Each structure stands twice: as structure tokens, then as C-alpha cells.
Amino acid sequence: MLVKTLEIYLQAYDHTLFFTASGLVGNGPPSMRAGDSVVVFDGVKMPFIVRRYNVRGTSQTDYELLAPCYVEGFSNGEPATMARSSLATVEYITLF
Secondary structure: OHHHHHHHHHHHOOOEEEEOOOOOEEEEOOOOOOOOEEEOOOOOOOOEEEEEEEOOOOOOEEEEEEEEOEEOOOOOOHHHHHHHOOOOOOOOOOEO
16 A cells, blocks of 8 residues: 555656665656765755766866755754764765
């Protein structure tokens, strides 16, 4: 019953389940793929999926903002606490 309910929810909201490299479970857009990153922006509680790509002909790396997502344990400010405790990587990126 729970699996069927989850399937209906994911179809209704056009989301798919995923697992992070560290084993956290979440749901996000069906366009996401292996190698995409979950990020939390300073001052924003909701995590997002971003995709890293290299700018052709340069050594520059940019990020594309794909969509918001849900990650269990990332919706109540936990990433900020993790960053202050050096349990998460803080990286400054530019979105285009």
C-alpha cells in the first residue's frame, strides 16, 4: 500500500526518487542524473539540484540550476549546522 501511494505521489508531482552518495534519500525532477549535486543556498531552507558543466574552450566550470528537491534531513536548516561542524562541504558557485 505504501509503495503504491508513493508511486502515485511521484507521478502526480513529476518527481523521482534518488539516493545521494552518502546514502540520503530524496525526490527530485526526472531530468536529474548521476553526477548532479544537491545544494542548499545560504538563507534558503529548501535544497536544489544543480548540474556541473565545463564551459567549452575554457577551464571554467559553471552550474545549471535544475529544480528544487526534497532530501530527508535537509529541510530544517541541517545543512547549515553540518557546514559549521565541518560535516558538509561549503563551496561558492555561480549559477547561469
